[in-house]
Structure formats: structure tokens, C-alpha cells
Amino acid sequence: MYTTEMSKTVKPIEVAEDPALVEAFEARVAADEFIEPKDWMPDAYRKTLVRQISQHAHSEIVGMLPEGNWITRAPSLRRKAILLAKVQDEAGHGLYLYCAAETLGTSREQMIDALHSGKAKYSTIFNYPTLTWADIGAIGWLVDGAAIMNQVPLQRTSYGPYARAMVRVCKEESFHQRQGYEIMIALANGTPEQRRMAQDALNRWWWPSLMMFGPPDDNSPNTERSMRWRIKRETNDELRQKFVDITKPQADYLGLTIPDAALAWNEEKGGHDYGEIDWEEFYAVVRGEGPVARERMEARRKAWDDGAWVRDAAAAHEAKRQAKAAA
Amino acid sequence: MPSLPTIEKDVERHARNAPDGGAFDAPADVHEAAIADYVQRLGDDSLILGQRLSEWCGHAPVLEVDLSLANIALDLIGQATNFLSIAGDADRLAFHRDVLDWKNCWLVEQPNGDFARTMARQFLFSTWQHMLLQRLAESTHEGIAAVAAKAVKEVAYHRELAADWVVRLGDGTDESARRMADGLEWCWRFVPELFEVDETLAGLIERGVAADPRDFADDYRAAIAATLAEANLGQPADQRPILGGRRGHHSEHLGHLLAIMQYLPRTYPQATW
Amino acid sequence: MSDGGQGGHDWPLWEVFVRAKGGLNHRHVGSVHAPDAELAIRHARDTYTRRLEGVSLWVVPSSAITASDPEAAGELFEPAESKVYRHPTFYDIPDVVKHI
Numbered sequence: 173m174y175t176t177e178m179s180k181t182v183k184p185i186e187v188a189e190d191p192a193l194v195e196a197f198e199a200r201v202a203a204d205e206f207i208e209p210k211d212w213m214p215d216a217y218r219k220t221l222v223r224q225i226s227q228h229a230h231s232e233i234v235g236m237l238p239e240g241n242w243i244t245r246a247p248s249l250r251r252k253a254i255l256l257a258k259v260q261d262e263a264g265h266g267l268y269l270y271c272a273a274e275t276l277g278t279s280r281e282q283m284i285d286a287l288h289s290g291k292a293k294y295s296t297i298f299n300y301p302t303l304t305w306a307d308i309g310a311i312g313w314l315v316d317g318a319a320i321m322n323q324v325p326l327q328r329t330s331y332g333p334y335a336r337a338m339v340r341v342c343k344e345e346s347f348h349q350r351q352g353y354e355i356m357i358a359l360a361n362g363t364p365e366q367r368r369m370a371q372d373a374l375n376r377w378w379w380p381s382l383m384m385f386g387p388p389d390d391n392s393p394n395t396e397r398s399m400r401w402r403i404k405r406e407t408n409d410e411l412r413q414k415f416v417d418i419t420k421p422q423a424d425y426l427g428l429t430i431p432d433a434a435l436a437w438n439e440e441k442g443g444h445d446y447g448e449i450d451w452e453e454f455y456a457v458v459r460g461e462g463p464v465a466r467e468r469m470e471a472r473r474k475a476w477d478d479g480a481w482v483r484d485a486a487a488a489h490e491a492k493r494q495a496k497a498a499a
Numbered sequence: 500m501p502s503l504p505t506i507e508k509d510v511e512r513h514a515r516n517a518p519d520g521g522a523f524d525a526p527a528d529v530h531e532a533a534i535a536d537y538v539q540r541l542g543d544d545s546l547i548l549g550q551r552l553s554e555w556c557g558h559a560p561v562l563e564v565d566l567s568l569a570n571i572a573l574d575l576i577g578q579a580t581n582f583l584s585i586a587g588d589a590d591r592l593a594f595h596r597d598v599l600d601w602k603n604c605w606l607v608e609q610p611n612g613d614f615a616r617t618m619a620r621q622f623l624f625s626t627w628q629h630m631l632l633q634r635l636a637e638s639t640h641e642g643i644a645a646v647a648a649k650a651v652k653e654v655a656y657h658r659e660l661a662a663d664w665v666v667r668l669g670d671g672t673d674e675s676a677r678r679m680a681d682g683l684e685w686c687w688r689f690v691p692e693l694f695e696v697d698e699t700l701a702g703l704i705e706r707g708v709a710a711d712p713r714d715f716a717d718d719y720r721a722a723i724a725a726t727l728a729e730a731n732l733g734q735p736a737d738q739r740p741i742l743g744g745r746r747g748h749h750s751e752h753l754g755h756l757l758a759i760m761q762y763l764p765r766t767y768p769q770a771t772w
Numbered sequence: 773m774s775d776g777g778q779g780g781h782d783w784p785l786w787e788v789f790v791r792a793k794g795g796l797n798h799r800h801v802g803s804v805h806a807p808d809a810e811l812a813i814r815h816a817r818d819t820y821t822r823r824l825e826g827v828s829l830w831v832v833p834s835s836a837i838t839a840s841d842p843e844a845a846g847e848l849f850e851p852a853e854s855k856v857y858r859h860p861t862f863y864d865i866p867d868v869v870k871h872i
Contacts, residue, residue, distance in 0.1 A: 210842045236557035236565075243553045247763035247772040248590045249546075249580045253573055256553050260569035264819055267562045271803040274785065280805065281782040305763055305772070337802070344823070355772075363770050471558065479560025480780025481678070482614050485671025486807035487783065492670065493808070561783070563804055563815035570818050660814055667807070 189214055201401055206332040209275040217401055220394070221331055222276050223292075224403060226283040229269035230294035232262045234287075234468050238302040239311060247305060254351050255308060261348070265341045272333040288473050290460060297384050299462025306359050306366075306373035312352015313422070314374075314381040318415050320349060322385075325405035334403075353422065360426040367427075374423065375431045382446075383454045385412040416444045530706075533699050534640060535586040536602065537709055540745055541635075541643075542582030543603035545650075546593060547753070548624060549575030550760055551611055560614055567660060571621070574653040581646040594764035598754050599747040606689035608744075608753045612682065615668050615675065619682035622661035626722050627693045627712070629654045634710035643708065662726045669730025676731070683727075684735045691740035694719075700745075785834040786812040788819075790826035798830050806831075 193212050200207065207213055236259050243259060246252035270280045286292035297315055302308065323345065326338040359370035386408040389395060398404035406414075416435075423430050434447035457465070552572035559565035583589035606624055611617045632654055635647035668679040694712045696704070703709035727734055743749065763772070783805040789798035801820050806812035812831040820826070840848055856862050865872055 208842070210839055212842075233557075233562070240557035243556055244550060244759050245762055247594070247770075249576060249593055250590075251772055252553070253576050253580075256556060256569055256573055256576070259556050260566055260573070260822075263557075263562050263565045263569070264822070267566070267804070267819060268802055270562075271785070274803070279782065284782070340802070358772055362772075363767065365767055366770055475558040475560070477780070478558075479564075479614070481672065481674050482560035482564075482668070483780050483783060483807070485675030486667045486811065487781070488675075489667040489671045490808040561805060563806065563811075563819065566818045566822075567814065570822070663810060663814065667811075 198400075201330045204328075204402070205330075206335065207330050208332045216397075217403075218276050220398065220401075221334065221403060222273055222278050222283075225269055225273040225276075225334055225337075226278070226286070227293055227295075229266045229273065229283065230287045230292055231298065232266035232269065234294045234298045234472060236262045236266075237468055237471055238298055238300070238464075239308060241302050242305060242308050245305070246308075251355070258312075258348055258351065261344050264344070265337075268337040268340055269334075272331075272337040275333045284476060288469070288476065290469070293458065295384060296454060296457040296462060297380050298468060299457050299460075299465040300376065300380050301464045303376070304369045304373060306356070306369035307377070309352050309355030309359060309370065310373035310377040312348055312350075313356050314352075314377050314419065315384065316345065316348040316352060317419065318381050318384045318411075320345060321411050321415055322406075326403075328402070328405070330402035356426055356428075360428060370426070371428050374428050378431050379449065379453075380457075382412055382415070382449055383457075385409075385415065387451065387454070388449075413443050416446050420444055533703055534643075534708060536699050537703050538582045538585040538643065539592065540602040540604075541646075542579045542586070542589070542592070543601050544607050544624070544628070545575040545582065546579030547601075547603045547756065548607040548620075549573075549579060550756060551607065551609075552617075552621075554611055555617070564614075568617075571657050571660070574650070574657065578646065578650045578653070581649070582643075585642045585646070590764075594761045598749055598757060601747060601749065601753060601757070602745050603749075603753075604689065604692045604744045605741050605750055606686060606693065608750055608756060609686065609689070610752055612685065613678055614664075615678035616682035616685055618661050618664040618668065619679065619686045621657060622665050622726065623683075623686050623690055623723070624693075625654055625658040625661050627690075627719060629658045630715040630719060630722075631710055631712060634715070638709070639707035665726055665732075666730040669727070669732040679730065680732055680735075683732065687735040688738040688741045692742050692744060695742055695745065697745060783807045786816070786831045787834050787837060788812075788816040789830035789832070790816075790820055791828035792825060793827055798828065801825075803834060804831070 194214055197207075197213060197217075207217075239255065239259050239262075243252065243256050246255050270283060273283060274280055283292065287294065302311070320342070323338055323342055327335055327342055329335045329338065356370055359366040362370075386392060389407045389409045392408055395404065395407055399407070420430060420435065432447045434445060436445050437443075438445045456462075460466075460469075549572045552568050552575065555568045556565065556572075559568055579593070580589045583592045586592060604624075606620060609616075609620055629651065632647045632651040636644055636651055638644040638647065665679060665683075668675040670676070694716050696711065696713060700709055704711045724734065764770075784807075785803050786806055786809075787803050788801050790801045791798045804812060804815040804819055806815045809831060813829055816829050816831050821829070852858075
């Protein structure tokens with residue numbers, strides 16, 4: 173999801189740690205206890221969490237851009253307000269998540285620097301363009317739908333601040349998918365042009381949505397450890413399968429066709445079979461070669477750089493005020 | 500502080516004599532027509548400013564400010580929906596009128612510029628809108644009074660937030676002080692329009708439907724001056740007032756804003772969304 | 773804290789506490805960045821009370837919070853475990869005796 177590891181070559185971090193402490197930590201996590209900021213934790217746990225939470229936060233913030241692209245063009249006052257409120261929620265979610273990661277000793281500014289320098293990753297899905305209004309429907313329906321699957325279990329993740337942030341995120345996100353599907357219903361029942369938009373959006377967003385769950389399990393080296401630490405609750409392939417099974421009937425209801433000739437119900441496994449994902453494309457997008465990856469990064473850097481004088485001004489004003497108060 | 504506007508007599512006479520061709524659901528009753536005109540002025544101000552602020556979404560100086568600006572924009576879009584609904588179908592009014600039928604003031608259609616100009620625009624507008632809505636909450640028109648009573652608390656917050664930023668930018672760094680002064684200077688010539696009273700408005704004031712902005716011109720002046728003093732900023736020099744928005748005569752900026760905002764409903768007039 | 777002039781650094785962190793409704797305690801809900809207390813309140817309002825979550829807000833600079841040491845949790849909190857006589861259920865009173 174927003175949080176799945178993007179790279180298959182994550183180096184294991186080896187630090188000499190007191191085996192007694194490690195053992196006590198593992199026992200607490202295994203007993204479903206929450207780990208809090210000042211508790212002792214293995215270095216690898218801390219680093220993995222900072223990477224995962226900040227990646228999640230970056231995804232929320234970069235994710236504001238494709239949808240923000242349509243706020244000024246939303247086709248009714250109601251849709252405009254809903255979309256603005258939704259994108260605002262994403263700013264809020266990014267904010268909660270950065271704050272959760274900050275409790276691990278990395279500042280938001282450091283995380284933002286890592287994003288802007290290209291060192292940090294974010295979900296590949298946001299490197300695709302929103303071409304028509306139907307894309308706003310498709311993002312809510314598919315992208316938020318996929319995100320929810322991953323985020324709901326994270327409300328019980330082992331790191332307390334992360335779990336609490338996810339509780340808030342999930343509560344607020346509950347309307348996001350529904351508003352997206354509602355847009356799709358309107359389009360699917362609309363004019364021929366609207367139906368064309370809806371089908372085209374599904375065609376373009378389907379495969380990138382499946383890729384959101386990350387590399388296949390046999391290519392996801394840290395899954396086992398992350399699941400033991402309860403910072404991941406289900407494997408990439410399990411979640412992907414669940415998503416396909418849930419989404420297929422929703423597409424049927426809309427009268428839209430999922431762009432996969434291999435998609436078929438498999439009675440034996442009690443789920444759908446689906447076609448081969450183009451992993452080459454996935455890794456290319458992870459490397460920053462997505463269709464609008466450059467635009468996304470340029471927009472984020474510009475917002476931050478253009479805001480520098482504002483941040484400085486407010487800090488300078490407060491410094492003056494404090495100096496006056498001290499005098 | 501700008502002096503009150505000089506009304507351009509010939510333009511006004513021209514507007515009076517022009518056929519009432521543009522209004523949607525044009526009411527037969529002359530009183531109703533005036534009320535429809537007035538709520539469109541109120542609603543258009545809110546909608547155009549809400550549209551402008553929503554352009555910031557995803558691009559603000561920090562995340563927290565992004566959230567603040569979106570909150571203000573959402574309040575404004577809500578107000579616009581409520582005011583326009585008094586005149587007719589709010590969506591038809593929002594998405595199917597061309598420039599000549601828009602009645603918002605010039606101030607709100609000004610492009611965002613930098614954050615200082617956005618805050619200057621917000622400060623000058625929200626301070627005015629708050630004083631207006633306080634009075635409109637007592638309007639003899641029940642619908643207007645109800646919308647105003649709800650909106651007045653929202654706008655009190657907008658005004659305070661904008662004033663906070665005027666003070667921080669005005670009395671921050673040299674660069675921010677310069678930008679804030681530039682922003683105010685840009686917006687200043689559009690302030691007199693807020694206090695303009697034309698024939699339509701005069702008639703509504705008479706009937707207690709509309710509030711007379713001239714009644715709070717002094718309070719407005721004092722409120723602006725107080726914040727500028729706190730911000731260590733001088734008052735911009737008075738400029739020739741720019742008027743005409745209430746009669747549909749706008750800057751070039753509005754046409755572009757509408758082209759973006761109205762593109763979908765105009766391209767697919769048969770569609771519902 | 774920014775150097776107060778150059779660099780465009782992020783603002784300091786504040787902890788946010790919300791009173792959900794009258795009669796309840798303020799409860800920690802998260803944090804915001806802000807240059808000063810007044811804007812910290814505004815940021816907290818715009819971030820944490822968008823869905824009618826509160827009627828009152830506190831903000832505290834994160835740096836001003838002193839937390840107990842988790843290593844000392846044993847000596848701080850475990851001694852309370854043996855003081856069962858502080859709880860009303862500790863006492864045996866016959867059922868026939870009322871209002872006690």
C-alpha cells in the first residue's frame with residue numbers, strides 16, 4: 173500500500189544489541205503489547221518504522237496533487253466541497269503520520285528533505301496522471317479502496333503512535349472510497365461520453381492499483397520480520413487477492429469491464445484468478461520513471477521552497493516577540 | 500484608507516437601461532429581482548474567493564497552512580451554495596453564467612500571487628464580510644438572515660487568521676514585510692468597491708433586506724488600521740477606486756477562472772455528475 | 773526552532789489536547805508544527821477539530837513535556853499493585869448491610 177516496501181533490495185541492518193533486551197522486546201510484541209516512543213526497541217525496528225511511516229506520510233502528501241488537479245474543475249458545488257474536504261483530509265493524514273514518525277527521533281524536516289532529494293519513496297500510484305473527472309471517481313474507488321485494506325489492520329500495529337494515527341486516519345477515510353464510487357455510479361449511468369470516461373479511467377487505474385500492494389510475496393524479503401513485529405498484518409499477495417475479489421462485483425454493478433482477459437472465478441481456490449502484473453513497469457515507477465513523477469516532485473519542492481520565506485517570517489516574528497517579552 | 504467611491508454615472512445609467520437578459524430564473528417581481536441580484540453578489544463573492552483559495556490546496560508553505568486555507572475555502576463554498584440557492588439553482592448559477600452575469604467584487608477574483616498577497620486579500624475581504632454578515636443576520640429577509648447568521652462565525656475566524664498572518668508577515672523578516680506591503684498595495688484599489696451603494700442596493704437597504712456598508716466604513720477603517728499598526732506596516736497610498744464588479748464588469752482574471760471552473764458542465768451540458 | 777531568519781526550516785512541534793465535550797478532561801490527540809502558541813491553537817483547530825471533535829484546545833510545546841522513564845516503570849508503578857486496600861472491593865461487608 174502506501175506503506176509496502178518498494179524495493180526488493182533492502183539491506184538487513186546488523187547492529188550488536190543486548191540479546192536480553194531484544195528478547196524482552198520480541199516477547200512484548202508477540203504478546204500484542206504496544207511499544208511507545210521511549211521504550212527500548214531494536215534499531216532495525218526503529219529504522220523500518222521511520223521508513224514505513226514516512227513513506228506513508230509522503231504518499232498522502234504527494235497524493236494530494238493528482239486529486240488537487242481537479243478541485244478547481246469539479247462539476248458541481250457539492251462535488252467541489254467533497255473533493256476539497258477529501259484532499260484536505262490527506263494533508264491531515266500526512267500531518268498525523270509525520271508526527272507519529274517524529275516520535276522515533278527523525279524530524280519532519282529531515283523526512284521532507286529525504287522526499288525532495290529522491291531518497292525517500294512514496295506510493296507508485298501517484299505518479300500517474302488524472303486525465304478526466306472519472307479519474308477522481310476511480311481513485312476514490314480503487315486507490316482508496318486498496319489503501320483501506322492495508323490501513324485497517326494497521327490500527328493494531330505494534331508501535332503506539334502509529335496505531336493511534338491510523339485509528340484517526342481510518343475513521344476519516346471511511347467516506348473517501350464511498351464518494352469515489354458514487355462518482356463512478358453517476359458516470360456509469362450517465363451519457364455515452366461519461367460512460368467512456370468511466371471505462372477509460374478503470375482501464376488506466378486498474379493495474380497500477382494492483383501494483384499498490386507491492387512486489388509478490390516471494391520477492392518481498394522483509395515480510396516475515398515485519399509481520400512478526402506487527403508493522404505489517406497481511407502479505408502483499410493476500411491483500412491483492414482480497415482486493416480483486418471485492419472489486420470485481422463492484423465493477424459488475426457499474427457495468428464496467430476490468431481490463432484483464434484472464435480474470436475469472438476459480439471455484440477451487442474460492443477466489444479470482446487474474447492476469448500477470450507488469451513488474452517491470454512497477455520497478456520503473458519505483459525508480460521515479462512514472463509518467464508524471466517529475467511533475468509531482470517539482471510541485472512538492474516548489475511548494476516547500478516558495479514557503480521558506482513564510483516559515484522564516486513567522487519564526488522571526490516569534491523571536492522578536494520573545495525578545496520583547498524578555499526585555 | 501481609500502475614500503468612498505465615486506460612482507461612474509454613465510456606466511450606472513447604462514446598466515439601468517440595459518435589458519435584464521442575463522439573469523437565470525429571472526423573477527417577475529421587481530423586489531424579487533433585486534433580492535436575487537443581491538444574494539448573487541454575496542454568493543459570488545464567497546464562491547470566487549473559495550475557488551481561488553482552493554488553488555492553494557497541495558501547494559501551501561507548510562501542511563498546517565494547507566489545512567487552514569482549505570477550511571476557509573470550504574466555508575466559502577458552503578456560503579456560496581446557501582446564498583445562491585436563494586436566487587435559484589445554485590449549480591446552474593455557478594456553472595452556467597458568463598462573466599457579465601457575475602456580481603462578485605474585483606478583490607476576490609484577484610489571482611493568489613504569493614502567500615502575502617493571498618493573506619492581504621483575505622484580510623481586507625474577511626474584515627469587510629464579517630461586518631456585513633453581522634448586520635445581515637438581522638435582515639428582514641429570513642433566508643438571508645439565516646445564511647448570514649451561520650456564516651458570521653466562520654468569517655470571524657477567517658478574519659482573525661488572516662489578521663494573524665498580516666501581523667506575522669508584516670513584522671517578520673525584511674523580505675516578508677516587503678511582500679506583505681506589496682500584497683496590500685495590490686489589493687488596496689479594490690476596497691472602495693466594497694462600500695459602493697448603487698440603486699439596487701439602496702432599495703434593498705431601504706427595505707431592511709440588505710445592510711448599508713457605509714454604516715461600518717469607519718469601523719472597517721479602524722480595524723484595518725489597528726492590524727496594520729500591529730504589523731508595523733504603513734497604510735498603502737490611496738489609489739483610484741476600481742469599480743464595476745457588481746454590474747458584471749470585471750478584470751480579465753475572472754474569465755480565466757470561469758473557464759476552468761465551468762469547463763465540465765459547459766462541455767457536457769446534458770450530463771449530471 | 774528556526775534560526776529566526778534564514779533557511780526556511782520547519783517550525784517547532786506542539787502537543788495538542790482536545791476536550792471532546794464539557795465535563796471531560798482534555799485528552800492528547802496528536803501534534804502540530806507552529807511558530808508560536810497562537811498559531812499552534814489555530815493549526816490544532818484546523819487539523820484536529822474538523823469533525824466536531826472538540827469544544828476546547830490546549831497546546832504545549834513538545835519540548836516542555838517531561839515524561840517518566842519507561843525503565844523506571846517498575847519502581848514507579850508496581851508498588852501500587854500491593855495496595856489493594858485502596859479499592860472498595862477489598863472490604864468484606866455482609867450483603868444485608870445497605871447503603872455502604
